[in-house]
Amino acid sequence: MPPRDITIAAPEAPWRFPAPVHAVLEQLRARPFFIAAAVVTLAFLAAALLAPWVAPFDPAFQDPDYLMAAPNAVHPAGTDSFGQDILSRVLYGARYAFLIGFCSVLIGAAGGLAIGLAAGLLGGAVEWALMRFIDAILALPSLIMAITFIAILGQGMDKVVYAVGFALIGPFARTVRADVLQVRAQAFVEAAGLMGVNRLRIVRRHILPNVVFPLAVQATVRVSEAILVASGLSFLGLGVVPPTPEWGLMISEGRAFISFAPWMSGVPGAALALLLIALSIVGDGVRERFDPKLRVNR
Amino acid sequence: MSDAVAMFQLLDVEKVYRIDRSGWLRFGLGAGQRLMALDRIRLTVGAGDSVALVGESGSGKSTLLRVLVGLTASSNGRALFRGREIDRLSSAERKQFQRDVAMIYQDARGSLNPRLRVVDLIAEPMREHRLCQPSEVQDRVIALLTRVGMPADAAERYPSQLSGGQVRRVAIARALASEPKVIVADEAVSGLDVSTQAQLLNLLRGLQREMGLTLLFITHDLAVASYLCRRIAVMYLGRIVESGPTRAVLRQPAHPYTRALLEASPRFFEPIAGTLSGEIPSPIDLPSGCRFAGRCRLAGPECLEREPELQAFGADRQVACWRPETDQAPCP
Amino acid sequence: MGVRQMSADVSAAPNAPQMLRDPAPREPLLWLHDVSLARAGRSVLDRVSFALGRGEVLGLVGESGAGKSTLALIAMGLLRPPAVALEGCMRFAEFDNLLAEPESVWAGLRGRRIGMIFQDAAAALNPCFTVAHHLATPLRRLLGLGRADARRRAITLLESVGLNDAEARLAAFPHELSGGMQQRVMIAVALACSPELLLADEPTSALDVTIQAQIMRLILQQVRARHASSIIVLHDLALASQVCDRIVVLYAGQVVEAGSSETVLRRTLHPYTHALKSCVVELETERLTPPEGGLPALGAMPAGCRFAPRCPRATDACASRPPLRELDGRAIACWHPG
Numbered sequence: 001m002p003p004r005d006i007t008i009a010a011p012e013a014p015w016r017f018p019a020p021v022h023a024v025l026e027q028l029r030a031r032p033f034f035i036a037a038a039v040v041t042l043a044f045l046a047a048a049l050l051a052p053w054v055a056p057f058d059p060a061f062q063d064p065d066y067l068m069a070a071p072n073a074v075h076p077a078g079t080d081s082f083g084q085d086i087l088s089r090v091l092y093g094a095r096y097a098f099l100i101g102f103c104s105v106l107i108g109a110a111g112g113l114a115i116g117l118a119a120g121l122l123g124g125a126v127e128w129a130l131m132r133f134i135d136a137i138l139a140l141p142s143l144i145m146a147i148t149f150i151a152i153l154g155q156g157m158d159k160v161v162y163a164v165g166f167a168l169i170g171p172f173a174r175t176v177r178a179d180v181l182q183v184r185a186q187a188f189v190e191a192a193g194l195m196g197v198n199r200l201r202i203v204r205r206h207i208l209p210n211v212v213f214p215l216a217v218q219a220t221v222r223v224s225e226a227i228l229v230a231s232g233l234s235f236l237g238l239g240v241v242p243p244t245p246e247w248g249l250m251i252s253e254g255r256a257f258i259s260f261a262p263w264m265s266g267v268p269g270a271a272l273a274l275l276l277i278a279l280s281i282v283g284d285g286v287r288e289r290f291d292p293k294l295r296v297n298r
Numbered sequence: 299m300s301d302a303v304a305m306f307q308l309l310d311v312e313k314v315y316r317i318d319r320s321g322w323l324r325f326g327l328g329a330g331q332r333l334m335a336l337d338r339i340r341l342t343v344g345a346g347d348s349v350a351l352v353g354e355s356g357s358g359k360s361t362l363l364r365v366l367v368g369l370t371a372s373s374n375g376r377a378l379f380r381g382r383e384i385d386r387l388s389s390a391e392r393k394q395f396q397r398d399v400a401m402i403y404q405d406a407r408g409s410l411n412p413r414l415r416v417v418d419l420i421a422e423p424m425r426e427h428r429l430c431q432p433s434e435v436q437d438r439v440i441a442l443l444t445r446v447g448m449p450a451d452a453a454e455r456y457p458s459q460l461s462g463g464q465v466r467r468v469a470i471a472r473a474l475a476s477e478p479k480v481i482v483a484d485e486a487v488s489g490l491d492v493s494t495q496a497q498l499l500n501l502l503r504g505l506q507r508e509m510g511l512t513l514l515f516i517t518h519d520l521a522v523a524s525y526l527c528r529r530i531a532v533m534y535l536g537r538i539v540e541s542g543p544t545r546a547v548l549r550q551p552a553h554p555y556t557r558a559l560l561e562a563s564p565r566f567f568e569p570i571a572g573t574l575s576g577e578i579p580s581p582i583d584l585p586s587g588c589r590f591a592g593r594c595r596l597a598g599p600e601c602l603e604r605e606p607e608l609q610a611f612g613a614d615r616q617v618a619c620w621r622p623e624t625d626q627a628p629c630p
Numbered sequence: 631m632g633v634r635q636m637s638a639d640v641s642a643a644p645n646a647p648q649m650l651r652d653p654a655p656r657e658p659l660l661w662l663h664d665v666s667l668a669r670a671g672r673s674v675l676d677r678v679s680f681a682l683g684r685g686e687v688l689g690l691v692g693e694s695g696a697g698k699s700t701l702a703l704i705a706m707g708l709l710r711p712p713a714v715a716l717e718g719c720m721r722f723a724e725f726d727n728l729l730a731e732p733e734s735v736w737a738g739l740r741g742r743r744i745g746m747i748f749q750d751a752a753a754a755l756n757p758c759f760t761v762a763h764h765l766a767t768p769l770r771r772l773l774g775l776g777r778a779d780a781r782r783r784a785i786t787l788l789e790s791v792g793l794n795d796a797e798a799r800l801a802a803f804p805h806e807l808s809g810g811m812q813q814r815v816m817i818a819v820a821l822a823c824s825p826e827l828l829l830a831d832e833p834t835s836a837l838d839v840t841i842q843a844q845i846m847r848l849i850l851q852q853v854r855a856r857h858a859s860s861i862i863v864l865h866d867l868a869l870a871s872q873v874c875d876r877i878v879v880l881y882a883g884q885v886v887e888a889g890s891s892e893t894v895l896r897r898t899l900h901p902y903t904h905a906l907k908s909c910v911v912e913l914e915t916e917r918l919t920p921p922e923g924g925l926p927a928l929g930a931m932p933a934g935c936r937f938a939p940r941c942p943r944a945t946d947a948c949a950s951r952p953p954l955r956e957l958d959g960r961a962i963a964c965w966h967p968g
Contacts, residue, residue, distance in 0.1 A: 187408035194367060195423045195476065196396035205422075209413045354838035355809075461924060491693035492865065496909035496920035518839055521911040525918070548913055562843040564868040565912065566895065570847045574840045577808050 037281035044275050048094035055088035059245040068261050078263040080253060082243075086263060089245035090271050096246045097275060100161055101227040107165025108226070109219045112172020117211070119173070120180025121203065131177070137170035142229050145170075150238045157246075160239045164229050168222060175218055176211055183210045217290050221283035224276045231272055247272045304380070305480055305512045306343040306366060311375035312336055313361055313536075317582065331582050335361040337536040338375070340608055345479070348506055348513040350523035350544065352559070353533035356578050359516045362533070363484055366514065367401050368392075397427045400473035404485040406466045410457045416443075416468055417453040423476035442471040446501060463494035470501065480512040487522060499525055520563055524548055532556050535581050535589045538608060542615030552611055552622035554594045588620065596621050657684040658721070659859045660705070660827060665718030665729070667700060667709070667883075672928045674700055675883040676936075677718070679954060680961075682876070684826075687853060687860045689874030689891065691867060691906070695925045696880040698863040702831045704729075705861065706746050707736035723826065742772045745820035747830040747849070751812035755804035761788075761815050762800040768822040787818040792848060810841035814848065821852055828853055828860040835865075846873055867910050871895050879903050882925055882936040884951075889960025899957065899967035902937045935965070943968075 028035050047054065056076075057063070062083040063075070071078045077087035119130040137145065142164070149163035183189065184207065192202050231248030233239035240246045242253070247268040254264025313336040335358045343349050351359045364370040365377050371385045378384065379395060387395055400423075403409035410419050420439045424430060430438060440450045446467040457465055466486065473481055486502070487495045503526055506513045517523050523530050524544050531541040532555065540553040551557040561571035576593045587602040588594070594601065600620050611617040660682040667675040675697045682688045690698040703709040707728070710716065720728045723743070728735070748754040755764060765784040769775045775783060781800075788796035791814040804812055813833065820828060830849060834842040850873055853860045864870045870877055871891050878888040879902065887900040898904050905921040921940045932938055938948040943966040954963045 187403050187405050188411045190369070191401065191403060191409040192411075192422070194369070194396060194401055196393055196426050197422065205414075206411050210411070213413075354840060463924060491924075492867075492906060492909040493693065493920045494924065496911070496918040499911065500918055500920070519911070521913050521915065524913050525911050525915055558840055560913075562840045563913075564843075564866055564872055566868050566871045566910075567892075568872060570843055570850070570872050574844075577810055577841070578838065 031285065033281055034285035037278040037285070040274060040278035041282050044094050044271075044278070045098065047091045048098050051088075051091045051095055055085075055091045057085040057088040059084060059089045059092045060243050061085070061088075068257065068264070070261075071263055077267045078261070080250070080264050081257065081261075084243070084245075086250070086267050089250060090247070090268055092245040093247045093250065093268060093271070094275070096157070096240070096244065097227050097231070097272070100157070100164065100230040101223045103161045104164035104168060104226045104230065105219050105223050107162065108168025108222065109172050109215055111165070111169035112174075112176050113212070113215060115169065115173040116176025117180060117203075117208075120177040120184065121207075127177075130173070134170050134173045137167075138174070142167040142225065143232050146229050146233055147236070147238060150233060155238060155241055157240045157244065160230050160233055163233070164226050167229065168226060171222070172215065172218065176215060179211045179214055180207060183207050186210075213290075217287050220286045221280075224279035224283060227272075227279070228276055304342050304378075305345050305347070306341065306514075307376075307378040307381075308339045308341040308362075308365075309376045309378070311339040311362075311365060311372045311377050313358075313365060313370065314373045333582050334536050334584070335581065336365065336372070338607075339536075339538055341531060341538065341541070343512060343514065345512055346510050347529060348515065348527040350527035350530045351514065351516045351533060352518065352520060352523050352530060354518060354559075354578060356535055356581050357533040358536040358581075359533050360484060361536075363401075363482060363514070363516055367399055367482055368395065393427070397423070397476045398479045400476055400478035400481050402466075402469050402473050402481065402483040402486045404488065406469040406486070407457060407462070409469060410465065410472075412457055414456075415453070416455055416457070416460075419457075419468065420453075420472045420475050423472065427476055429475075429477065438475075439471075442474055443468075445474070445505075446471045447497070463490060463498065466490070466494075466498055467501070470498075470505075474505070474509075478511070480514065481506070482514045484516045485518070486515070488517065488519070495522075502526060520548060520559060532559070535579070535584065537589065537605075537618060538616075539590065539619065540615070540617045541608070542611070546612075546615065552615065552617040552624065553590075553619050554596055554621075554623065555590050557623065558593075596623075658682065659684045659686075659723060660861075661719075661721040662701075662705075663719040663721070665701075665704065665720060666716070667697075667704065668715040669713075673883060673931060674714075674928070675704075676931075677954075678880070678883070678885050680878045680885060680888050682827075682859050682861060684859055685854075685857050686875045687850065687862065687873060689870040689877045690861060690863045690880060691865065691870050691877055692880035693865060693906075693925060695882070695928075697883040698880055699831050701880075702746070702829045702861065702863050705827075705829055706744055707733075707740060710736075741768045741825070742823045743825050744827045744829065745823070745825035747813075747816050747820045747828070747833045749832040750836050751809065751816045752804065752836075754816055755812060757804055759803075760800065761802055761804070761807075764804075764815065764819050765800075765822060768819065772823050783822075784818075787822060788815075790852070791815075791818045791821075792844075793818075809837050810845060813837060813841075813845050817845075817849060817852065821856070824856055824858070826858055828858055830860065830862045832863055832865065834869075849873075867895065867906055868912075879906070882931060884936055885954060885961070885963060886937065887960060887962045887964075888954075893958070893960045897958065899960070900962050900964050901941045901943050901966070905940075935963070 063079060063085065064083055066075055066079045067083045068081050069075055069079045075085050075087065077085070077090065079085055115130055115134065119127040145167035146163040149166050150159060153159040153162060189202060189206050192206055230239060231246070234246045234248030235252045237252060240249055242249060250268040251265045254261065258265055312334065315333040315335060317331050317333055339362060351362060353359045361370065365372050368384045376383055379399070382391060384395070417436065417439050420442055421435045424435055424438060439453055443450060443452055448464060448467050448471070452460065452464065457468070460468065487498045490498065499522065505511065513527065515523065515527055527544055529542065530544040530547050531538050532553065533539065534555050540547060540551065540556050547556065548560060551560060558574040562574065574593055579592060587604060588597070588606055591597040591601040598621060606618045606620050608616045608618045611622055658681045663679050664677045665675060665679070666673065666677055678701065690701060692698050700709065704716070705720070716729060718729060722728045725731060762781070762784060765787060766780045769780040769783055784800060785796045788799055793799050793811060793814055804815070807815065833849060834845050837845060846869065849860070862874060874891050876889065877891045877894045879886050879894065879900065881902050887894055887903050894903060895907070898907060909918060909920045911918065923940050926932060926936060926939070934949040934951050938944040941948070945966070947965045952963045952965045954961050957967060
């Protein structure tokens with residue numbers, strides 16, 4: 001017996017917010033961690049940019065009335081053994097964190113791009129040699145590599161940037177080479193060759209744009225790693241020199257006093273941890289959204 | 299067709315790959331197995347001809363295509379384009395060759411750079427061969443888009459925003475952009491909906507006839523071959539087993555393989571025909587004798603001994619068979 | 631949105647039109663009634679209804695995006711809420727509405743009573759496991775056969791699908807087989823438990839044309855031999871005419887015409903079916919007259935008849951959706967059949 005025909009009334013359309021608000025709310029509902037992390041990152045960025053105007057004190061100012069003082073009304077995050085305001089130093093430290101992070105990733109990405117392109121395009125013995133070189137770099141953890149470079153270059157903020165940057169060339173070079181090989185195998189590269197486009201132009205128009213985009217996505221993921229390595233160097237006393245308000249250095253300075261003045265290491269440590277977590281989540285979110293290899297069917 | 303106007307001439311072209319026992323391709327000498335992707339191909343394509351290369355997997359049609367457009371060099375024999383060997387063109391001749399011969403890929407979407415807009419994609423051959431002033435490029439691109447049935451605003455889009463059928467049209471427009479004399483298409487309409495396929499077939503046929511282009515069309519579909527091309531060459535395991543005018547060949551196929559292909563193609567309300575048994579054998583180290591003998595119902599002792607050569611059959615046809623079917627009823 | 635229960639015993643509204651589907655097969659095995667599916671708010675299938683009798687071969691014909699593969703997945707229970715919004719009634723054998731049944735019921739049916747052959751055999755077979763494993767899994771899990779029995783049955787199955795030298799094939803991995811052989815293995819796996827309903831999603835599209843004919847013949851032969859029913863998803867009308875007893879033509883998620891293949895293809899009434907036929911390239915075709923444009927985009931479906939924008943017979947009446955009704959021995963949804 002066939003089922004009888006039954007007409008069903010269409011359900012009423014549910015009430016919705018206006019379109020732009022709805023879009024933002026959708027994003028909030030779908031990816032709450034990403035949005036939260038993005039907000040935190042932006043807050044740190046704002047702190048870094050606006051530090052001179054927002055920080056209550058000059059970071060190098062030593063307040064004689066409050067030496068190693070616990071958090072209070074005047075110094076909300078306390079002071080260190082020199083009387084310097086920790087909150088101001090943390091805010092200024094955000095500048096150094098971002099500066100070192102972005103610049104070293106830039107160096108690493110540029111170097112990785114050059115090596116990866118050369119390896120992927122030239123092939124043969126050149127590729128082999130370059131990849132063995134990269135293998136050697138990757139054999140050591142980035143912190144150890146950075147220490148090695150500091151030993152050669154010396155200390156100071158710019159040296160830290162170079163050292164961390166060089167240490168990051170390895171992973172970038174590897175992914176760039178893999179992308180170059182993959183793009184080269186695509187039909188449109190062969191088609192361009194058939195049309196008579198010369199090789200240099202093919203690299204410039206067809207291969208490079210398709211390689212740079214995944215590279216940029218990778219770079220956003222590596223920024224947190226760069227900041228961590230730089231802070232690690234400073235913690236070990238091998239990075240920036242005092243009195244630079246860099247978080248790693250601040251944690252190191254507070255190490256001896258940790259039992260009775262925990263805020264000296266605690267506040268910069270918390271700031272570092274928070275920013276790293278936020279950057280990681282943001283980096284992952286960007287990668288999920290934009291990396292073509294991870295694309296799920298939408 | 300005199301040699302002077304022949305667009306392509308393939309004289310005993312062979313393409314051999316050496317592979318070792320585990321199946322990896324290997325360059326260099328030494329004991330290894332031979333994979334003859336192309337075996338003594340003889341083909342002439344005149345100016346304005348439309349030729350369909352038909353075959354199943356392993357037939358070598360894609361390899362033949364690659365030899366024709368100069369992507370692969372032949373191992374033996376000579377592949378000529380307008381009398382000059384394709385492997386030995388001077389750089390100026392090669393530039394002209396690249397302009398005259400345009401290819402449409404099977405994977406149309408893959409053949410378009412996803413980061414370029416349609417206008418840049420179509421303009422690339424124009425700019426490369428300096429066919430017009432930079433100011434004229436935009437107008438020419440729009441004219442080409444209109445020609446292939448796309449709206450003018452498609453020029454600003456990216457391939458990812460276009461449907462499968464539209465992407466194929468862009469690929470066709472790009473192929474036309476260099477004002478070629480020859481269009482080579484590798485399964486340009488397969489994998490599409492029937493309505494899109496029909497639209498594209500009409501487009502290609504119209505373009506070929508209006509512009510007097512030489513068309514080389516690879517397909518596995520005999521009906522498409524019959525609709526588009528006046529001549530057909532049927533390939534099996536690297537050899538051309540039959541060639542001639544499409545209608546004649548498909549109405550009265552001489553080679554048993556052609557007949558089997560015809561019978562296997564679905565037709566309205568015909569029961570599924572007595573099908574060809576067995577699988578397509580591996581092209582590695584083929585046994586002596588006709589390569590189709592293992593599956594051929596007409597195979598005789600001479601078929602197992604020697605490989606038949608492509609011989610004249612009737613006025614304008616050629617077939618490579620010891621027992622071509624000369625006097626049978628025409629295929630329904 | 632979940633599945634709505636539609637019981638056959640609910641009394642119809644006083645003025646409910648008496649709608650007949652395509653002339654009901656004598657012993658219906660599967661009955662779809664007003665099955666609708668929406669994904670991310672977009673309607674993919676819209677009130678699809680058709681019936682399938684025992685021992686019949688039904689062809690689901692349409693272009694890509696019409697929803698045919700989606701229907702096959704629904705019939706196998708592979709597309710269910712909450713991934714999608716699914717409505718309607720699917721009657722199968724003794725089940726009133728399979729769509730309302732929980733996963734445990736489906737698990738008992740899949741493989742045992744409903745089998746599926748996928749389009750791309752290479753992708754559907756796990757490259758890490760041998761053919762023997764693929765065959766033994768349903769035999770041992772679903773039929774409870776012991777190891778030796780399963781092996782014997784597997785050999786019989788392989789021979790019945792035309793693979794000689796079955797012992798050697800059992801030990802092979804999928805990538806060691808050709809495309810045609812892989813498809814045969816998949817057919818054997820699907821038929822392992824002798825299901826009542828065999829679904830096939832474009833089973834020969836990925837194969838060479840001479841192999842295509844062999845495989846299609848094999849599927850038909852197996853289905854007939856077991857008196858099973860089959861739904862074959864196809865885009866090739868000519869192949870459908872050769873293979874199927876009944877045909878359901880889908881356009882943009884709606885059934886436009888359904889009936890015996892003879893009726894639908896020789897005495898066509900719906901303009902879309904006419905258009906499909908006019909696009910088929912045959913050896914003697916002189917001219918092709920395809921319809922303009924393409925399928926409507928998923929988010930922009932016309933409110934009334936979905937084919938109206940491309941239909942040569944469209945009028946104002948087509949702004950409202952034509953009901954599926956019986957006409958001249960088939961079901962058709964059109965205001966201007968002819």
